[in-house]
Amino acid sequence: MHKEMKTGFIGGGNMAEAIIKGLLAGGVPAANLTVSEPSEQRRGHLSERYGIRTISDNGELCRQSDLVILAVKPQVFSQALKDVQGSNQLYISIMAGVKCAAIEEVLGAEARVVRVMPNTPALVLEGATAIARGTRATDDDLSITRRIFDLVGTSCVVEEKLLDAVTGVSGSGPAYVLTFIEALSDAGVKHGLTRDVATALAAQTVYGTAKLLLETREHPAVLKSQVASPGGTTIAAMHQLDRDGFRAATINAVDVCVARSMELGKK
Numbered sequence: 294m295h296k297e298m299k300t301g302f303i304g305g306g307n308m309a310e311a312i313i314k315g316l317l318a319g320g321v322p323a324a325n326l327t328v329s330e331p332s333e334q335r336r337g338h339l340s341e342r343y344g345i346r347t348i349s350d351n352g353e354l355c356r357q358s359d360l361v362i363l364a365v366k367p368q369v370f371s372q373a374l375k376d377v378q379g380s381n382q383l384y385i386s387i388m389a390g391v392k393c394a395a396i397e398e399v400l401g402a403e404a405r406v407v408r409v410m411p412n413t414p415a416l417v418l419e420g421a422t423a424i425a426r427g428t429r430a431t432d433d434d435l436s437i438t439r440r441i442f443d444l445v446g447t448s449c450v451v452e453e454k455l456l457d458a459v460t461g462v463s464g465s466g467p468a469y470v471l472t473f474i475e476a477l478s479d480a481g482v483k484h485g486l487t488r489d490v491a492t493a494l495a496a497q498t499v500y501g502t503a504k505l506l507l508e509t510r511e512h513p514a515v516l517k518s519q520v521a522s523p524g525g526t527t528i529a530a531m532h533q534l535d536r537d538g539f540r541a542a543t544i545n546a547v548d549v550c551v552a553r554s555m556e557l558g559k560k
Protein backbone atom coordinates (compact mmCIF):
# COMPACT_ATOMS: atom_id res chain seq x y z
CA MET A 294 0.00 0.00 0.00
CA HIS A 295 1.04 3.62 -0.32
CA LYS A 296 1.72 5.10 3.11
CA GLU A 297 -0.25 8.21 2.22
CA MET A 298 -3.43 6.22 1.49
CA LYS A 299 -6.28 7.11 3.85
CA THR A 300 -7.25 3.81 5.44
CA GLY A 301 -10.53 3.31 7.32
CA PHE A 302 -11.73 0.37 9.40
CA ILE A 303 -15.39 -0.51 9.85
CA GLY A 304 -15.32 -2.29 13.20
CA GLY A 305 -12.50 -1.73 15.68
CA GLY A 306 -12.28 -5.17 17.33
CA ASN A 307 -9.39 -7.61 17.80
CA MET A 308 -8.50 -8.23 14.17
CA ALA A 309 -8.74 -4.53 13.25
CA GLU A 310 -6.40 -3.73 16.14
CA ALA A 311 -3.88 -6.34 14.94
CA ILE A 312 -3.85 -4.80 11.44
CA ILE A 313 -3.57 -1.27 12.88
CA LYS A 314 -0.50 -2.37 14.89
CA GLY A 315 1.07 -3.84 11.75
CA LEU A 316 0.41 -0.74 9.65
CA LEU A 317 1.89 1.56 12.30
CA ALA A 318 4.93 -0.73 12.72
CA GLY A 319 5.31 -0.63 8.92
CA GLY A 320 5.56 3.17 8.95
CA VAL A 321 2.01 4.20 8.03
CA PRO A 322 1.34 7.53 9.82
CA ALA A 323 -1.35 7.31 12.54
CA ALA A 324 -2.95 10.40 10.94
CA ASN A 325 -3.88 8.25 7.91
CA LEU A 326 -5.82 5.66 9.94
CA THR A 327 -9.45 6.03 11.08
CA VAL A 328 -11.75 3.52 12.76
CA SER A 329 -15.53 3.61 12.77
CA GLU A 330 -16.81 1.74 15.79
CA PRO A 331 -20.04 1.93 17.85
CA SER A 332 -18.45 1.21 21.24
CA GLU A 333 -17.25 4.40 22.94
CA GLN A 334 -14.94 2.33 25.12
CA ARG A 335 -13.24 0.71 22.08
CA ARG A 336 -12.96 4.11 20.36
CA GLY A 337 -11.26 5.52 23.49
CA HIS A 338 -8.89 2.55 23.69
CA LEU A 339 -7.86 2.76 20.02
CA SER A 340 -7.36 6.52 19.93
CA GLU A 341 -5.43 6.59 23.23
CA ARG A 342 -3.18 3.64 22.52
CA TYR A 343 -2.44 4.25 18.82
CA GLY A 344 -3.15 7.97 18.34
CA ILE A 345 -5.54 7.23 15.45
CA ARG A 346 -8.84 8.96 14.68
CA THR A 347 -12.08 7.23 15.67
CA ILE A 348 -15.65 8.00 14.59
CA SER A 349 -19.03 6.31 14.80
CA ASP A 350 -20.41 6.95 11.30
CA ASN A 351 -19.55 4.24 8.73
CA GLY A 352 -20.80 6.30 5.75
CA GLU A 353 -18.58 9.23 6.74
CA LEU A 354 -15.62 6.89 7.25
CA CYS A 355 -15.95 5.54 3.70
CA ARG A 356 -16.27 8.99 2.16
CA GLN A 357 -12.98 9.96 3.84
CA SER A 358 -11.06 6.78 2.94
CA ASP A 359 -9.20 5.44 -0.13
CA LEU A 360 -9.21 1.99 1.39
CA VAL A 361 -11.80 0.49 3.74
CA ILE A 362 -11.19 -2.65 5.80
CA LEU A 363 -14.42 -4.44 6.71
CA ALA A 364 -13.71 -5.90 10.16
CA VAL A 365 -17.16 -6.44 11.69
CA LYS A 366 -18.68 -9.82 12.48
CA PRO A 367 -20.31 -11.43 9.41
CA GLN A 368 -23.81 -11.26 10.90
CA VAL A 369 -23.81 -7.44 11.11
CA PHE A 370 -22.17 -6.60 7.78
CA SER A 371 -25.28 -5.57 5.77
CA GLN A 372 -26.39 -3.36 8.66
CA ALA A 373 -22.86 -1.88 8.98
CA LEU A 374 -22.79 -1.03 5.24
CA LYS A 375 -26.31 0.34 4.91
CA ASP A 376 -25.22 4.00 4.49
CA VAL A 377 -22.21 3.16 2.35
CA GLN A 378 -21.78 3.46 -1.42
CA GLY A 379 -18.69 1.80 -2.81
CA SER A 380 -17.71 3.77 -5.87
CA ASN A 381 -14.09 4.91 -5.44
CA GLN A 382 -12.62 3.01 -2.54
CA LEU A 383 -11.05 -0.41 -2.35
CA TYR A 384 -12.93 -2.60 0.16
CA ILE A 385 -10.95 -5.36 1.89
CA SER A 386 -13.13 -7.77 3.85
CA ILE A 387 -11.75 -9.96 6.63
CA MET A 388 -15.24 -11.30 7.45
CA ALA A 389 -15.24 -15.10 7.59
CA GLY A 390 -17.60 -16.77 5.13
CA VAL A 391 -19.05 -13.63 3.45
CA LYS A 392 -18.56 -13.99 -0.31
CA CYS A 393 -17.23 -11.15 -2.50
CA ALA A 394 -20.50 -11.30 -4.48
CA ALA A 395 -22.55 -10.61 -1.32
CA ILE A 396 -20.40 -7.58 -0.44
CA GLU A 397 -20.54 -6.31 -4.05
CA GLU A 398 -24.32 -6.61 -3.98
CA VAL A 399 -24.56 -4.43 -0.86
CA LEU A 400 -21.96 -1.86 -2.01
CA GLY A 401 -23.21 -1.51 -5.58
CA ALA A 402 -22.03 -2.28 -9.08
CA GLU A 403 -18.82 -0.20 -9.02
CA ALA A 404 -17.30 -1.58 -5.81
CA ARG A 405 -13.80 -3.06 -5.87
CA VAL A 406 -13.74 -5.84 -3.29
CA VAL A 407 -10.96 -8.13 -2.06
CA ARG A 408 -11.63 -10.86 0.49
CA VAL A 409 -9.02 -12.15 2.93
CA MET A 410 -8.80 -14.88 5.54
CA PRO A 411 -6.29 -13.89 8.22
CA ASN A 412 -5.64 -15.78 11.48
CA THR A 413 -5.13 -14.78 15.12
CA PRO A 414 -1.29 -14.85 15.13
CA ALA A 415 -1.73 -11.56 13.22
CA LEU A 416 -2.12 -10.15 16.76
CA VAL A 417 1.63 -10.69 17.22
CA LEU A 418 2.47 -9.84 13.58
CA GLU A 419 2.90 -13.54 12.64
CA GLY A 420 -0.39 -14.15 10.84
CA ALA A 421 -0.97 -16.35 7.78
CA THR A 422 -3.38 -14.66 5.37
CA ALA A 423 -4.90 -15.83 2.10
CA ILE A 424 -6.28 -13.23 -0.32
CA ALA A 425 -8.96 -13.63 -3.02
CA ARG A 426 -10.05 -11.13 -5.65
CA GLY A 427 -13.63 -9.96 -6.17
CA THR A 428 -15.12 -9.28 -9.62
CA ARG A 429 -13.82 -5.74 -10.11
CA ALA A 430 -10.64 -5.69 -8.00
CA THR A 431 -7.51 -4.88 -10.00
CA ASP A 432 -3.94 -6.28 -9.85
CA ASP A 433 -2.98 -3.10 -8.02
CA ASP A 434 -5.73 -3.76 -5.43
CA LEU A 435 -4.30 -7.24 -4.85
CA SER A 436 -0.77 -5.90 -4.33
CA ILE A 437 -2.03 -3.23 -1.92
CA THR A 438 -3.82 -5.96 0.06
CA ARG A 439 -0.73 -8.18 0.11
CA ARG A 440 1.42 -5.32 1.35
CA ILE A 441 -0.99 -4.73 4.25
CA PHE A 442 -1.17 -8.36 5.35
CA ASP A 443 2.58 -8.91 4.89
CA LEU A 444 2.95 -6.31 7.66
CA VAL A 445 1.12 -8.65 10.09
CA GLY A 446 2.75 -11.90 8.90
CA THR A 447 2.81 -13.50 5.46
CA SER A 448 0.20 -13.66 2.69
CA CYS A 449 -0.66 -15.61 -0.44
CA VAL A 450 -3.26 -15.21 -3.21
CA VAL A 451 -5.83 -17.96 -3.92
CA GLU A 452 -9.07 -18.29 -5.87
CA GLU A 453 -12.08 -17.38 -3.76
CA LYS A 454 -13.44 -20.95 -3.92
CA LEU A 455 -10.32 -22.11 -2.03
CA LEU A 456 -10.95 -19.87 1.00
CA ASP A 457 -12.89 -22.71 2.68
CA ALA A 458 -9.74 -24.86 2.41
CA VAL A 459 -7.71 -21.95 3.81
CA THR A 460 -10.14 -21.73 6.74
CA GLY A 461 -9.52 -25.45 7.38
CA VAL A 462 -5.72 -25.09 7.35
CA SER A 463 -4.73 -21.66 8.68
CA GLY A 464 -7.94 -19.85 9.73
CA SER A 465 -8.86 -22.49 12.32
CA GLY A 466 -5.30 -23.89 12.43
CA PRO A 467 -4.20 -22.01 15.58
CA ALA A 468 -6.80 -23.99 17.57
CA TYR A 469 -5.37 -27.34 16.39
CA VAL A 470 -1.81 -26.23 17.12
CA LEU A 471 -2.81 -25.02 20.59
CA THR A 472 -4.48 -28.35 21.28
CA PHE A 473 -1.24 -30.10 20.30
CA ILE A 474 0.83 -27.79 22.53
CA GLU A 475 -1.53 -28.40 25.43
CA ALA A 476 -1.33 -32.19 24.96
CA LEU A 477 2.48 -32.08 24.72
CA SER A 478 2.59 -29.99 27.88
CA ASP A 479 0.24 -32.47 29.65
CA ALA A 480 2.63 -35.26 28.70
CA GLY A 481 5.55 -33.30 30.18
CA VAL A 482 3.61 -32.77 33.42
CA LYS A 483 2.76 -36.50 33.49
CA HIS A 484 6.49 -37.19 33.41
CA GLY A 485 7.36 -34.76 36.20
CA LEU A 486 7.92 -31.32 34.58
CA THR A 487 6.15 -28.31 36.06
CA ARG A 488 3.31 -26.89 33.95
CA ASP A 489 5.21 -23.68 33.19
CA VAL A 490 8.33 -25.48 32.05
CA ALA A 491 6.37 -28.06 30.02
CA THR A 492 4.27 -25.41 28.22
CA ALA A 493 7.30 -23.21 27.51
CA LEU A 494 9.22 -26.19 26.06
CA ALA A 495 6.23 -27.35 23.99
CA ALA A 496 5.41 -23.88 22.62
CA GLN A 497 9.02 -23.05 21.74
CA THR A 498 9.36 -26.44 20.04
CA VAL A 499 6.39 -25.67 17.76
CA TYR A 500 7.61 -22.11 17.11
CA GLY A 501 11.23 -23.13 16.45
CA THR A 502 10.30 -26.08 14.26
CA ALA A 503 8.00 -23.91 12.16
CA LYS A 504 10.82 -21.37 11.78
CA LEU A 505 13.29 -24.10 10.78
CA LEU A 506 10.86 -25.40 8.16
CA LEU A 507 10.12 -21.93 6.74
CA GLU A 508 13.78 -20.89 6.65
CA THR A 509 15.19 -24.10 5.14
CA ARG A 510 12.20 -24.58 2.76
CA GLU A 511 12.76 -28.34 3.12
CA HIS A 512 9.93 -30.86 2.88
CA PRO A 513 8.73 -31.63 6.46
CA ALA A 514 9.64 -35.31 5.97
CA VAL A 515 13.32 -34.38 5.35
CA LEU A 516 13.61 -32.43 8.61
CA LYS A 517 11.69 -35.14 10.47
CA SER A 518 14.11 -37.82 9.33
CA GLN A 519 17.00 -35.69 10.65
CA VAL A 520 15.49 -35.90 14.18
CA ALA A 521 14.78 -39.63 14.03
CA SER A 522 18.05 -41.54 14.47
CA PRO A 523 18.19 -45.31 13.78
CA GLY A 524 16.89 -47.35 16.71
CA GLY A 525 16.32 -44.12 18.68
CA THR A 526 13.61 -42.49 20.76
CA THR A 527 11.97 -40.32 18.08
CA ILE A 528 11.27 -43.11 15.59
CA ALA A 529 9.61 -45.10 18.40
CA ALA A 530 7.38 -42.10 19.16
CA MET A 531 6.59 -41.57 15.42
CA HIS A 532 5.50 -45.21 15.14
CA GLN A 533 3.09 -44.72 18.06
CA LEU A 534 1.70 -41.49 16.55
CA ASP A 535 0.99 -43.40 13.31
CA ARG A 536 -0.62 -46.26 15.26
CA ASP A 537 -2.89 -43.78 17.05
CA GLY A 538 -3.97 -42.15 13.81
CA PHE A 539 -2.39 -38.70 14.38
CA ARG A 540 -2.21 -37.79 10.68
CA ALA A 541 -5.66 -39.18 9.87
CA ALA A 542 -7.12 -37.31 12.88
CA THR A 543 -5.59 -34.05 11.56
CA ILE A 544 -6.90 -34.56 8.02
CA ASN A 545 -10.34 -35.60 9.31
CA ALA A 546 -10.50 -32.44 11.45
CA VAL A 547 -9.70 -30.25 8.43
CA ASP A 548 -12.34 -32.14 6.37
CA VAL A 549 -15.11 -31.24 8.83
CA CYS A 550 -13.84 -27.67 9.21
CA VAL A 551 -13.91 -27.12 5.42
CA ALA A 552 -17.40 -28.68 5.21
CA ARG A 553 -18.65 -26.42 8.03
CA SER A 554 -17.11 -23.35 6.38
CA MET A 555 -18.92 -24.21 3.11
CA GLU A 556 -22.19 -24.74 4.98
CA LEU A 557 -21.90 -21.38 6.81
CA GLY A 558 -21.01 -19.64 3.52
CA LYS A 559 -24.37 -20.74 2.03
CA LYS A 560 -26.41 -19.05 4.79
Ligand SMILES: NC(=O)c1ccc[n+]([C@@H]2O[C@H](COP(=O)([O-])OP(=O)(O)OC[C@H]3O[C@@H](n4cnc5c(N)ncnc54)[C@H](OP(=O)(O)O)[C@@H]3O)[C@@H](O)[C@H]2O)c1
Nearest residue numbers: 304305306307308332364365366367373387388389411413
Ligand atom coordinates in the same frame (compact mmCIF):
# COMPACT_ATOMS: atom_id res chain seq x y z
N1 LIG B 1 -10.54 -13.59 15.14
C1 LIG B 1 -10.15 -14.42 14.17
O1 LIG B 1 -9.45 -15.42 14.32
C2 LIG B 1 -10.55 -14.13 12.76
C3 LIG B 1 -9.89 -14.79 11.72
C4 LIG B 1 -10.29 -14.50 10.41
C5 LIG B 1 -11.31 -13.61 10.19
N2 LIG B 1 -11.93 -13.00 11.23
C6 LIG B 1 -13.02 -12.07 10.95
O2 LIG B 1 -12.67 -10.81 11.41
C7 LIG B 1 -13.86 -10.08 11.70
C8 LIG B 1 -13.66 -9.37 13.01
O3 LIG B 1 -13.35 -10.33 14.02
P1 LIG B 1 -12.88 -9.86 15.45
O4 LIG B 1 -12.41 -11.08 16.16
O5 LIG B 1 -11.98 -8.68 15.34
O6 LIG B 1 -14.31 -9.40 16.05
P2 LIG B 1 -14.64 -8.33 17.18
O7 LIG B 1 -13.49 -8.20 18.13
O8 LIG B 1 -16.01 -8.65 17.72
O9 LIG B 1 -14.71 -6.95 16.36
C9 LIG B 1 -15.81 -6.47 15.66
C10 LIG B 1 -16.01 -5.01 16.04
O10 LIG B 1 -16.98 -4.43 15.16
C11 LIG B 1 -17.83 -3.57 15.95
N3 LIG B 1 -19.13 -3.36 15.28
C12 LIG B 1 -20.31 -4.01 15.49
N4 LIG B 1 -21.28 -3.50 14.70
C13 LIG B 1 -20.70 -2.49 13.98
C14 LIG B 1 -21.19 -1.57 13.01
N5 LIG B 1 -22.48 -1.59 12.60
N6 LIG B 1 -20.33 -0.67 12.48
C15 LIG B 1 -19.03 -0.63 12.88
N7 LIG B 1 -18.52 -1.48 13.81
C16 LIG B 1 -19.33 -2.40 14.35
C17 LIG B 1 -17.94 -4.31 17.25
O11 LIG B 1 -18.39 -3.41 18.25
P3 LIG B 1 -19.28 -4.00 19.48
O12 LIG B 1 -18.39 -4.93 20.25
O13 LIG B 1 -19.66 -2.77 20.22
O14 LIG B 1 -20.44 -4.73 18.85
C18 LIG B 1 -16.52 -4.81 17.47
O15 LIG B 1 -15.72 -3.86 18.14
C19 LIG B 1 -15.00 -11.11 11.72
O16 LIG B 1 -15.81 -10.92 10.57
C20 LIG B 1 -14.31 -12.43 11.66
O17 LIG B 1 -15.07 -13.34 10.89
C21 LIG B 1 -11.56 -13.21 12.52
